[in-house]
Amino acid sequence: MKTFDYDAIRLLPKKSLLKSRREADTSVTLGKYTFKIPVMPANMATVIDENLAEWLASRDYFYVMHRFQPETRFDFVKKIQEKGLLASISLGITDDEYKLIDRFQAENVCPEYITIDVAHGHSEFVIQMIHYIKEKLPDTFLIVGNLGTPEAIVEIEAAGADATKVGIGPGKACITKDKTGFGTNGWQLAAIANCAQVATKPIIADGGIRHNGDIAKSIRFGASMVMIGSMFAGHDETPGDIIQKDGKTYKAYYGSASAAQKGHQHNVEGRSLMVEYKGSIQGTLTAMQEDLQSAISYAGGFDLSSLKTVDYVVLTDY
Numbered sequence: 001m002k003t004f005d006y007d008a009i010r011l012l013p014k015k016s017l018l019k020s021r022r023e024a025d026t027s028v029t030l031g032k033y034t035f036k037i038p039v040m041p042a043n044m045a046t047v048i049d050e051n052l053a054e055w056l057a058s059r060d061y062f063y064v065m066h067r068f069q070p071e072t073r074f075d076f077v078k079k080i081q082e083k084g085l086l087a088s089i090s091l092g093i094t095d096d097e098y099k100l101i102d103r104f105q106a107e108n109v110c111p112e113y114i115t116i117d118v119a120h121g122h123s124e125f126v127i128q129m130i131h132y133i134k135e136k137l138p139d140t141f142l143i144v145g146n147l148g149t150p151e152a153i154v155e156i157e158a159a160g161a162d163a164t165k166v167g168i169g170p171g172k173a174c175i176t177k178d179k180t181g182f183g184t185n186g187w188q189l190a191a192i193a194n195c196a197q198v199a200t201k202p203i204i205a206d207g208g209i210r211h212n213g214d215i216a217k218s219i220r221f222g223a224s225m226v227m228i229g230s231m232f233a234g235h236d237e238t239p240g241d242i243i244q245k246d247g248k249t250y251k252a253y254y255g256s257a258s259a260a261q262k263g264h265q266h267n268v269e270g271r272s273l274m275v276e277y278k279g280s281i282q283g284t285l286t287a288m289q290e291d292l293q294s295a296i297s298y299a300g301g302f303d304l305s306s307l308k309t310v311d312y313v314v315l316t317d318y
């Protein structure tokens with residue numbers, strides 16, 4: 001298999017049919033709903049909280065709330081749905097998570113989206129959870145991650161996932177490759193391409209996005225959407241205190257499997273970082289949309305589908 005990552009790829013332009021980039025349509029449909037851009041902030045404690053989830057949902061951006069305040073999830077779903085907004089939460093695979101599913105079913109509360117969020121999603125216990133959710137909450141759109149191989153995609157789709165999330169260790173706060181030797185770090189884009197060859201349902205590219213152009217590249221190689229952590233951390237609306245250091249302003253960004261998140265040192269596969277303070281998240285989201293509109297123009301099309309077929313070159317220096 002040929003491996004490559006985002007930095008090694010350049011997409012090749014085609015004749016544009018757009019008078020203005022503003023005409024390009026960046027919307028994406030996932031399940032029953034359509035969103036402004038094919039991007040979601042990572043379901044991490046330093047990237048999203050309930051306030052930001054509501055902010056995003058009320059502006060037609062997709063979001064996935066994290067699972068690190070487990071006891072708040074039931075009320076969060078009820079509260080956001082009462083406001084007429086979509087509920088999108090994360091689950092793990094412990095016994096307590098089964099009880100939460102039971103409660104949703106018993107009280108007739110159905111989140112529109114659930115993401116099973118575990119480090120190694122190609123797991124017998126993830127498959128058991130997929131079966132359980134599909135039996136108890138058949139109307140919920142189920143995203144399952146994280147995966148890194150075509151074998152995993154085939155098995156997890158067959159178990160009932162409605163979409164899969166690809167990326168083992170490419171994230172900025174990840175240390176999985178150093179701790180275990182495993183993962184898609186360094187060849188995440190090729191891993192997406194590899195998984196997309198067998199996928200029959202949407203793939204979400206998760207981790208390793210460093211530039212807005214990497215979103216277009218992800219779509220070219222088979223992703224329907226991307227999940228982004230570090231580029232979203234550090235905004236006014238993202239959680240975490242502001243840190244001043246050497247005259248510069250930062251915010252904390254730590255991995256979901258870091259000691260900072262876990263509160264202990266066992267099975268640590270994440271680290272803590274500081275990211276530069278970036279102001280309001282609206283500016284970042286708007287720039288992502290505008291850059292995607294430009295990308296669609298370079299692709300010679302009118303919407304995201306035009307990105308899927310553009311030619312590309314692989315730079316050999318990488």
Ligand SMILES: NC(=O)C1=CN([C@@H]2O[C@H](COP(=O)(O)OP(=O)(O)OC[C@H]3O[C@@H](n4cnc5c(N)ncnc54)[C@H](OP(=O)(O)O)[C@@H]3O)[C@@H](O)[C@H]2O)C=CC1
Pocket residue numbers: 092093094117118119120146167168169170171174176207255256257267269
């Ligand atoms: N995308 C990525 O590359 C990665 C993401 N993460 C993120 O970190 C968070 C916490 O992850 P983490 O605490 O490691 O695990 P999880 O919270 O994902 O653990 C899931 C469950 O699976 C069990 N398990 C068995 N084998 C493994 C394995 N190889 N890796 C992980 N769990 C396993 C765990 O039990 P036990 O703990 O007893 O083994 C636990 O009960 C998640 O949000 C995840 O998305 C973490 C690492 C990589």
Ligand SMILES: Nc1nc2c(ncn2[C@@H]2O[C@H](COP(=O)(O)O)[C@@H](O)[C@H]2O)c(=O)[nH]1
Pocket residue numbers: 042043044146167168169170171172173174175176206207208209227228229230231254255256257258269270271
């Ligand atoms: N190996 C680990 N991966 C992690 C951890 N916490 C989060 N993640 C993954 O990273 C992406 C975000 O990546 P970024 O490059 O955009 O910053 C996130 O969605 C998770 O999949 C962790 O502790 N270890």
